[in-house]
Amino acid sequence: MKDFMKKLRQLSYTLRGSQCYHADYQLRNVNHVNDGGFPLRRPNSTIIIEISGTTTTINNNAPEKCAAVTKMGDKIPEFQEPITSLTFECHTHWQDSFHVLRDLYERRALCDVTLAVGSARLQCHRLVLACCSPYFQAMLTSEMRESREDVVPIHDIDEASMEALVSFMYTSKVLLTVDNVQKLLRASSLLQIEMVAKACCDFMTSHLHPTNCLGVRSFAELHGQNELLRAADSFTCDRFPEVLASEEFPTITASHFYDIIASSDIRILSETQVYNAVLKWVRYDLPKREADLPKLISAVRLPLVPLGFLMEVVESEELIKKCHRCRDLLDEAKNYHLSVNKVAPLSPKSVSQSQRFQPRKSTAGVLFVVGGRGASGDPFKSIECYDLRNNRWFHVAELNYKRRHVGVLSAGGKVYAAGGHDGKDHLNSMEVFEPKTNKWTLVSPMKTKRRGLAVTQLGGPLYAIGGLDDNTCFSEVERYDIASDSWSYAAPMIMARGGVAVETLNDHIYAVGGNDGSTTLNTCERYDPHLNKWTMIAAMQTRRAGGGVLALNGYLYVIGGFDDSSPLNSVERYDPRTKAWTSIKPMSMCRGGVGVSVISGKIYAIGGHNGSSYLMSGECYDPVTEKWTPIKDISTCRAGAGVVTCHCPVQLLKDVGKTSRVHSCV
Structure with missing residues (x-):
C-alpha cells in the first residue's frame, strides 16, 4: 500500500488471546513477518493490526480471546512461535482504486466501450458502468447484442445528461440546476442510478411553487418517482387556494383533480372553496x-x-x-x-363510513387543552393546542388565572373557561379566548364559585352546571347570555353533582355521573330548555366522576373518570332512541380527570391520572374501526384540564412557545 511505512508510525494493535500484553515495537519488527521473526505469544492466538484505516489480522485459530489496544511505547514480551496465517485489509483501497479509474477515464486509457449519444462519443469502462448502473449491468453481462459491441448506442437520453451521469460514475459529483434537473431525473431514472435520481427529486422538491407543483406531480408520476409525487401532492394540498389560481390548474386531468379534492389534507377555510373549484374546472x-x-x-x-x-x-x-x-x-x-x-340521530357508521360527512383536517377545528394540574398540585395557566393536519402540539396565550377542574366549551369560534380552582381559592370568573387576537378576556363572573363544574351550550346561551367547593356539591345551573354578558339561574338538577360531565344532544342537555358529596354516582339526568326542567334517565353501568362526555353521531359517549377508589378506563355509549347504555372498547389505560373532545369524527382523550402518575399521553377512538390508538403526547402531564374543539382556522393561532414551568408527572 502507498506510504505504508509512513502510516505504520500511527500503528494500533489489538491482541486477542488468554492474556493481553503491550510492546514497544520497532519498525524493524515488520521486516520479520515473512521469516518468522514477528513477535507472537503462541500459535493459538490472533493479532489484528490497524494502520490508519488498514487492518491486518494474524490468525492461528485462537480458541481463547482477550482484547486490548496497544499504542507505541507499550511493551509486550517476545514470543517464540512463528505466525501461521495473516489477513490484510486496507479500508482505503477502494478509494485509491477509484482515483486510478478516474485518472484512466480522464486520459481515456484502457477504455473498452464507447457510448454513442446523439453526436457525442463517450469512452468509458464496462466495469464502471456495470458497477454504477443496474441498467448497464443487465445490458453488459447478458447475452444482449450490446454486451459484445464496442460502440453501444443510447436512446432517449440527451448528450449533456449522459455526459453528466458518466462523470458522476467516476467522480461521485453532478451539478444540478433548474435547467437540467428534469432531464437528469429522466436519464437517471432510466439508467437506475438511484442516488442521482433522489438528488434530483430533492432539488425539485425544494423548488416547488403553486405555479409548478401540478406539473411536477405529473412529471413524477410519468417517471415513477413516488417520493417526488407525494411531495408535490402535499405541497398542492398545503397551498390549495393559490394552486387554484395558477395557469396549470384548469389543464389537469379529471382523475388528478379528483385525487386532490378527495384528500382530507387540502388546506381550506371553507368547503365552499372546493365546490367553486369544481365548477371552475x-x-x-x-x-x-x-x-x-x-x-x-x-x-x-x-x-x-x-x-x-x-x-x-x-x-x-x-x-x-x-x-x-x-x-x-x-x-x-x-x-x-x-x-x-x-x-333523530344518525347511526355512527352511516356518517363515519362516508368521507363526505367528515371535516377536512384544516376545517376540523383545533383541540384546546386548558389548565389542569400536575403532581405538584399547582394549577396551570398554560394552554396546549393540537394541529390535526400537522400532528403537532403548540401553546397559545395563557389564561389570566390558574385553573384546575375548569369548565370549558367552544362557541362562535371562541373558547370559554369558567370557574375552577387557582391553588388557593375557588373561582367564579370566566374568560374568553379570541383566536384573532390570541388573548383571553374576562367577562361577567358566575354567581357561584366552584370547581368540577361543566359548561355547555344549548341554542344561544351557555350553561354552567354543578360543581363543588370545599364544603358543598352543587346542583345549581347558571345560564349565560353572550350578547348581554349576564348570568341568570336556570332550573337546578335533581341531584347535586361535583365532577359532573355534561353534553348537548338533540336540543337537550345531559348531565352524567359526578359525586354528591358522599358517593360517586352512576345516575344521569336530562334538561329540557322549553320546560326548564330536569328528568332522570337510565343510569350508567359504572359509577364515575371526573370523566368526560361527548356527543358523536347521535350517541353520548362517557369516558374514564374515577369511581369511589380508582381511575377508570371504561367507556359507555348512550343511545337516546333505545334509552340504554352499552359498554364499548375501553381505553388503553385508566384516566381519571381526563379531558375529551371530538375532532374529525374521532374521539380524543387527553391526560388524566392513572392511579400512580399524571399523564401527558392521549389516545384516539375511531367509531368505525372501534379501536383506540395513541396520539402524540402533550408537553405537560395534566389532569382536571378542560378539553374542547374550537372551530377556528389553525393558521389564526399564534404559537407563543412553552411559558409555564414543566411539572413532574409523579
Whole structure:
C-alpha cells in the first residue's frame, strides 16, 4: 500500500488471546513477518493490526480471546512461535482504486466501450458502468447484442445528461440546476442510478411553487418517482387556494383533480372553496368535462357546506339541476343539516363510513387543552393546542388565572373557561379566548364559585352546571347570555353533582355521573330548555366522576373518570332512541380527570391520572374501526384540564412557545 511505512508510525494493535500484553515495537519488527521473526505469544492466538484505516489480522485459530489496544511505547514480551496465517485489509483501497479509474477515464486509457449519444462519443469502462448502473449491468453481462459491441448506442437520453451521469460514475459529483434537473431525473431514472435520481427529486422538491407543483406531480408520476409525487401532492394540498389560481390548474386531468379534492389534507377555510373549484374546472371545457361533474361533486363535502350556501348557490346552479347524481348529493347534504339539528340521530357508521360527512383536517377545528394540574398540585395557566393536519402540539396565550377542574366549551369560534380552582381559592370568573387576537378576556363572573363544574351550550346561551367547593356539591345551573354578558339561574338538577360531565344532544342537555358529596354516582339526568326542567334517565353501568362526555353521531359517549377508589378506563355509549347504555372498547389505560373532545369524527382523550402518575399521553377512538390508538403526547402531564374543539382556522393561532414551568408527572 502507498506510504505504508509512513502510516505504520500511527500503528494500533489489538491482541486477542488468554492474556493481553503491550510492546514497544520497532519498525524493524515488520521486516520479520515473512521469516518468522514477528513477535507472537503462541500459535493459538490472533493479532489484528490497524494502520490508519488498514487492518491486518494474524490468525492461528485462537480458541481463547482477550482484547486490548496497544499504542507505541507499550511493551509486550517476545514470543517464540512463528505466525501461521495473516489477513490484510486496507479500508482505503477502494478509494485509491477509484482515483486510478478516474485518472484512466480522464486520459481515456484502457477504455473498452464507447457510448454513442446523439453526436457525442463517450469512452468509458464496462466495469464502471456495470458497477454504477443496474441498467448497464443487465445490458453488459447478458447475452444482449450490446454486451459484445464496442460502440453501444443510447436512446432517449440527451448528450449533456449522459455526459453528466458518466462523470458522476467516476467522480461521485453532478451539478444540478433548474435547467437540467428534469432531464437528469429522466436519464437517471432510466439508467437506475438511484442516488442521482433522489438528488434530483430533492432539488425539485425544494423548488416547488403553486405555479409548478401540478406539473411536477405529473412529471413524477410519468417517471415513477413516488417520493417526488407525494411531495408535490402535499405541497398542492398545503397551498390549495393559490394552486387554484395558477395557469396549470384548469389543464389537469379529471382523475388528478379528483385525487386532490378527495384528500382530507387540502388546506381550506371553507368547503365552499372546493365546490367553486369544481365548477371552475368543469366550465373550462364544459362539453368535454360535464360528464366528470358527478364524480367531482361527490368529493365535495356538501353536508359541511353552510345550509344557506346550499340553498342559495348550489341548488340554483343549472349544472347541478341537470345532473341526477348531483341532486341526490344535494339532498343528502340538506337532510344531514336537518338530522343534526332537528330530527333523530344518525347511526355512527352511516356518517363515519362516508368521507363526505367528515371535516377536512384544516376545517376540523383545533383541540384546546386548558389548565389542569400536575403532581405538584399547582394549577396551570398554560394552554396546549393540537394541529390535526400537522400532528403537532403548540401553546397559545395563557389564561389570566390558574385553573384546575375548569369548565370549558367552544362557541362562535371562541373558547370559554369558567370557574375552577387557582391553588388557593375557588373561582367564579370566566374568560374568553379570541383566536384573532390570541388573548383571553374576562367577562361577567358566575354567581357561584366552584370547581368540577361543566359548561355547555344549548341554542344561544351557555350553561354552567354543578360543581363543588370545599364544603358543598352543587346542583345549581347558571345560564349565560353572550350578547348581554349576564348570568341568570336556570332550573337546578335533581341531584347535586361535583365532577359532573355534561353534553348537548338533540336540543337537550345531559348531565352524567359526578359525586354528591358522599358517593360517586352512576345516575344521569336530562334538561329540557322549553320546560326548564330536569328528568332522570337510565343510569350508567359504572359509577364515575371526573370523566368526560361527548356527543358523536347521535350517541353520548362517557369516558374514564374515577369511581369511589380508582381511575377508570371504561367507556359507555348512550343511545337516546333505545334509552340504554352499552359498554364499548375501553381505553388503553385508566384516566381519571381526563379531558375529551371530538375532532374529525374521532374521539380524543387527553391526560388524566392513572392511579400512580399524571399523564401527558392521549389516545384516539375511531367509531368505525372501534379501536383506540395513541396520539402524540402533550408537553405537560395534566389532569382536571378542560378539553374542547374550537372551530377556528389553525393558521389564526399564534404559537407563543412553552411559558409555564414543566411539572413532574409523579
